Amino acid sequence: LVFTEEDKYGLYSNLLFKYFLAEGIVCGHDLFVASAKEHPDNILKELPAPLLDDTYRKELGDEAAAAKAEDFQDSMKIAWRYQNLPKMEASPTTHTKFGHYYDVSKKMSPELCQSIKWHSFYLHEELSFEPKMKTCNMNSGYARLLQSIQRIISQEGFDGSDPQKKQRNVLRIGIQSLGSVLWGDDVCCSEAPEDKHSLTKFLYVLRGLLRKSLSACIITVPAHLIQNKAIMERVTNLSDMVVGLESFIGSERETNPLYKDYHGLVHVHQIPRLNSLICDVSDTKDLAFRLKRKQFTIE
Amino acid sequence: QGKFTLLRDTRTDGSFLVHHFLSFYLRAGCKVCFVALLQSFSHYNIVAQKLGVSLAAAKERGQLVFLEGLKSCLDLLFGEEEQPGQPSPLQFLSTSDLRALFDFVCVSLTPASGDSWKSPVLLVDDLSVLLSLGAAPVAVLDFIHYCRMSVCCQLKGNVVVLVHSNEDSEDEENELVVNSLCHHSDLILWAEGLATGFCKDVHGQIKIIKRLSLRQAAEEDLVQVYQYKIQDRNVTFFARGLSAAVL
Numbered sequence: 149l150v151f152t153e154e155d156k157y158g159l160y161s162n163l164l165f166k167y168f169l170a171e172g173i174v175c176g177h178d179l180f181v182a183s184a185k186e187h188p189d190n191i192l193k194e195l196p197a198p199l200l201d202d203t204y205r206k207e208l209g210d211e212a213a214a215a216k217a218e219d220f221q222d223s224m225k226i227a228w229r230y231q232n233l234p235k236m237e238a239s240p241t242t243h244t245k246f247g248h249y250y251d252v253s254k255k256m257s258p259e260l261c262q263s264i265k266w267h268s269f270y271l272h273e274e275l276s277f278e279p280k281m282k283t284c285n286m287n288s289g290y291a292r293l294l295q296s297i298q299r300i301i302s303q304e305g306f307d308g309s310d311p312q313k314k315q316r317n318v319l320r321i322g323i324q325s326l327g328s329v330l331w332g333d334d335v336c337c338s339e340a341p342e343d344k345h346s347l348t349k350f351l352y353v354l355r356g357l358l359r360k361s362l363s364a365c366i367i368t369v370p371a372h373l374i375q376n377k378a379i380m381e382r383v384t385n386l387s388d389m390v391v392g393l394e395s396f397i398g399s400e401r402e403t404n405p406l407y408k409d410y411h412g413l414v415h416v417h418q419i420p421r422l423n424s425l426i427c428d429v430s431d432t433k434d435l436a437f438r439l440k441r442k443q444f445t446i447e
Numbered sequence: 448q449g450k451f452t453l454l455r456d457t458r459t460d461g462s463f464l465v466h467h468f469l470s471f472y473l474r475a476g477c478k479v480c481f482v483a484l485l486q487s488f489s490h491y492n493i494v495a496q497k498l499g500v501s502l503a504a505a506k507e508r509g510q511l512v513f514l515e516g517l518k519s520c521l522d523l524l525f526g527e528e529e530q531p532g533q534p535s536p537l538q539f540l541s542t543s544d545l546r547a548l549f550d551f552v553c554v555s556l557t558p559a560s561g562d563s564w565k566s567p568v569l570l571v572d573d574l575s576v577l578l579s580l581g582a583a584p585v586a587v588l589d590f591i592h593y594c595r596m597s598v599c600c601q602l603k604g605n606v607v608v609l610v611h612s613n614e615d616s617e618d619e620e621n622e623l624v625v626n627s628l629c630h631h632s633d634l635i636l637w638a639e640g641l642a643t644g645f646c647k648d649v650h651g652q653i654k655i656i657k658r659l660s661l662r663q664a665a666e667e668d669l670v671q672v673y674q675y676k677i678q679d680r681n682v683t684f685f686a687r688g689l690s691a692a693v694l
Contacts, residue, residue: 359487
């Protein structure tokens with residue numbers, strides 16, 4: 149369960165959200181997209197186009213060559229001991245291929261989008277259906293969403309309930325701007341919301357659904373609007389991975405020369421520790437992102 | 448025996464302590480009731496196997512009663528109508544009442560005829576989640592109190608509970624529960640992330656507090672501090688500043 153704290157205007161978190169969905173399509177996974185803000189059909193029309201093998205190698209190869217040329221000139225004088233240690237990979241090489249790369253300036257072709265099975269949940273279209281399950285005093289928008297997810301997981305056999313199905317696939321779930329007023333939750337409106345537990349109950353049940361099926365989920369939340377920090381602490385404990393995006397727009401960091409090449413920071417608050425005592429912590433903790441015309445980079 | 452141990456974590460994940468106690472008590476031949484609220488059975492099983500214990504086998508022979516919170520919650524919400532005489536232990540999701548959970552614990556740990564297990568153990572991972580699911584802090588404290596009376600006093604067993612606590616936390620309800628439990632614990636194991644941030648060789652520090660002051664008014668609590676590093680099948684402890692990387 150990947151929980152993303154949105155940047156102030158939701159620009160970059162929306163991009164990350166789309167990357168997650170685009171990767172799902174390219175991998176042939178099924179998608180479930182839920183939103184109270186934008187119709188999922190529209191979200192799916194705006195996904196970035198994948199870079200095909202030869203195109204990306206050339207594009208990124210150019211960048212890598214430029215970076216290497218600069219390195220040659222900088223030799224370290226005082227910190228000589230570190231000279232021979234491998235640098236953190238500035239750009240992906242042909243050896244490390246995990247996932248796919250995308251061109252943000254182009255949209256994914258409708259044919260590619262239609263190549264997988266996708267399900268959508270647009271809150272305003274679902275309001276007429278009464279949730280059949282026990283809602284446990286949860287906000288009805290959340291209850292409906294849970295019911296919809298559970299129905300798809302069960303019907304499409306993501307929980308292994310259909311032994312006949314030989315080809316098992318993954319379901320990628322994306323939920324946009326959870327907790328916002330559009331979902332009927334007042335957790336973003338006041339410090340003492342009337343219903344403190346709907347969001348956390350929702351996450352708990354969702355976690356249960358994810359654990360019982362072949363699915364992964366990304367949620368974006370306008371965390372900067374949630375004034376009750378206790379809720380944010382609880383939400384963090386209920387998630388496997390928590391990432392926050394902080395954009396420099398309108399902040400004093402915008403003019404800080406240290407950040408001149410970047411558009412914002414990536415804060416990794418929590419990483420998953422599943423099925424093991426240890427977890428996979430990377431050596432680098434300070435991450436920043438930038439959005440160029442074609443590429444969104446985190447380094 | 449008859450002890451209440453509090454596991455606490457701040458700025459880090461203290462679940463390695465839960466895995467330890469689970470395999471420790473099973474290996475010791477105790478009957479264990481594990482209320483696992485946040486992770487699946489297979490998660491604990493995979494780690495337990497690395498520590499030399501099979502949870503599946505323990506369940507099979509009746510030594511381990513495993514409440515998989517996430518699964519029970521799905522059964523409650525999406526499953527068939529429950530029988531009137533058998534409320535789900537996760538009943539509190541709709542009623543905020545923890546009595547059904549307490550009854551579940553009692554039934555699990557009361558020795559059945561033919562049981563030859565050593566003293567019973569209640570293990571909870573983690574208590575802070577109950578607050579997120581609608582239980583009031585006082586209800587959570589009452590639940591623990593009743594569990595202690597039943598498991599520690601009546602059945603002469605042990606109770607081990609994990610709670611999270613954040614530095615400068617704004618979760619007042621959680622802080623209330625944690626502070627209250629600290630006062631009544633016999634032993635506190637407090638795992639803290641390093642103040643200087645993540646380090647590859649030292650994952651954190653653990654404070655072991657033996658609450659001697661509980662038993663004898665004039666006694667002072669005994670506090671020991673170690674640093675630790677978590678590995679795939681093991682956790683190594685060492686005195687502060689003496690990690691293998693430094694020596």
